[in-house]
Structures are given as structure tokens and as C-alpha cells.
Amino acid sequence: MCVYCRIRPADHLDHIVPISRGGANALANIAPACTPCGTSKGALTVAEWVTVLAAEIAAGCGSPVAAAAGQTSPYLPVGPATVRRPRDT
Numbered sequence: 001m002c003v004y005c006r007i008r009p010a011d012h013l014d015h016i017v018p019i020s021r022g023g024a025n026a027l028a029n030i031a032p033a034c035t036p037c038g039t040s041k042g043a044l045t046v047a048e049w050v051t052v053l054a055a056e057i058a059a060g061c062g063s064p065v066a067a068a069a070g071q072t073s074p075y076l077p078v079g080p081a082t083v084r085r086p087r088d089t
């Protein structure tokens with residue numbers, strides 16, 4: 001199970017603090033993640049990534065990753081985006 005979205009199965013190990021950002025290649029810095037979350041997070045730290053996801057959600061243009069993370073991730077301090085739909089009438 002991916003530690004970030006807690007929806008998809010993990011298919012790789014992600015460095016919580018990327019090696020390129022000074023993170024250690026140690027067990028405490030490695031977490032199982034899914035490809036969509038790993039790709040979205042990229043070389044960001046979790047704190048930076050959460051900021052990006054929160055901004056996407058606040059703008060109402062969140063990616064599926066952001067929407068999933070907003071609903072399930074303990075890393076994300078905000079709720080899921082509110083989807084506005086045009087009235088049917």
C-alpha cells in the first residue's frame with residue numbers, strides 16, 4: 001500500500017527526502033509508494049509536495065493524485081477539493 005495516497009498498491013520504494021535533496025539512503029527515509037504518487041512527488045520533499053497538492057486542491061484543479069491524497073493522506077492537512085458542477089437546469 002502506498003504510504004502517500006493509501007489507495008493504490010505500492011510498486012516501488014520512494015525516498016521521503018530525495019537523495020538529490022540530501023536525504024539518506026537509509027530505511028528511515030524509504031517508504032513504499034505507487035507510481036502516480038512517486039511521479040507527482042518527484043524530487044520534492046514531502047512538505048514541499050504537500051504544499052503543491054494543497055494549492056492544486058485549493059485551486060480546484062487538483063490532479064487525481066491530489067484528490068486521492070486529499071482524501072486519504074495523513075500528510076495533507078486539507079480536505080479534498082470541492083467539485084463545482086454546472087446546474088442541470
Ligand SMILES: [Zn+2]
Nearest residue numbers: 002005034037
Ligand atoms: Zn500513492
